[in-house]
Amino acid sequence: MKITVLYSGNYGERVLNTILEKFAQNIVSIHEIPENLPEYIDDVSEYVPENLKESDLIISVGLFGDINLIVCDIAKKTNAKSIIIESHSPKQVTKGLKSEISDSLNEIKIVFPKPFCSLKPVGDTYIDEFAKYFGSPEIEIIGETIVKSVIVKRNAPCGSTKYVAENLTGYSLNEVEFESGNKLHNYPCLASMDVDNEIGDTILHLAGYKIKEAVKKSLKFSNKILTVTGDCKGFECGFKCYKICPVVKMGENAVEIEKTHVNINNLFCGCCMKCVDICPFNAIKVLNYKI
Structure with missing residues (x-):
């Protein structure tokens, strides 16, 4: 597997140093992108690195705003098959940018892990090979x-x-x-x-x-357990707890919908208590567990 890494800032440098421990022999190109670029850039082509090499996977770390669009040019120049674009800040890659990148590269598998440590295998050869070693802890x-x-x-x-x-x-x-x-x-x-x-x-x-x-x-246990009582009427409230759960939005089954109610999977639950606060039936309770 041949990898091109684009990085910017302290976070990008930290990630680069970490993945070099495993993939140093696979990384064919490393390109540092300047920090503090304008959020909106009319033409990102001037920032496309020179001396790009054929790659299977592009990893983009620490880029903010429109500069993320350079992956489109780089992917075409390197014949990349897969792309990982991480987010560790809400200002990095907006929903609109994700759509623009995905639409431009609709034949390439692209994932946008937020945060990078939520990355999991997705059924793609190159992303999954990377995710064997780095991603969801x-x-x-x-x-x-x-x-x-x-x-x-x-x-x-x-x-x-x-x-x-x-x-x-x-x-x-x-x-x-x-x-x-x-x-x-x-x-x-x-x-x-x-x-x-x-x-x-x-x-x-x-x-x-x-x-x-x-x-x-x-x-195989949690010290703090959220449990759902028989008072749950999720079908009546539209499963508000499921809709508000940040871990569900991250792609994990922290809240599991049954036909009329929900269950909390405490191995995934972050105990942010948002579901407890929003439940109109006061049906989610907190238990402490000790082995």
Whole structure:
């Protein structure tokens, strides 16, 4: 697999350094795009790098605004088959830009993970090969009551999963879900704290939900459980909890719709409490669980 990387800013540099650990031999071109370019650019062609090489996959990291459109020219020049364009800020790639890029390259598989650590296999040869190693965090926690070690099976592209894993040793299993979120902030996560209007939450919070999801999947339990009581009448309210859930909007089954009600899948749930607040029937309750 031949990869071209476009990056900009501190976040882009961090991701580049992380993925080089695995894909250094696969990366045929690396191009730094200037920071602080205008949000709206009449002609992006002047920013298209020279000396482009044939590539299978283009990874674009840290670009803001219209400059993202250069992937269209680059994809055509490199004969790329697949493209990953990440977002760690709501200002990076608007809904309109996504449509413009997708319409221009309708024969190429393009994904727009928001955040980058939400990337999962999508049935595409090149994106899936990358997602084996980088994307939605996957870990294995070893220990019966205390964390003895943590194996990283899939790292976040920014490297945060590896950092969190290295700093969970010694905590009790009851603490690691909460502590994984703390460690993500300590890294620190560079995702934006501005609310993303498409998601209804901050992208930094979404990144926090993803590392906690990895912890809960490894432990097979959650310390905080949202449960739905028999008072749920989701068919009457139009399943408001499902519609407001930021994790659902990120593509995970945190809220599962049955015919007349919902269930909460706590392995995915980020416990943002938006569903608790919006439920007109007061049917979603919070339970604390200890092993």
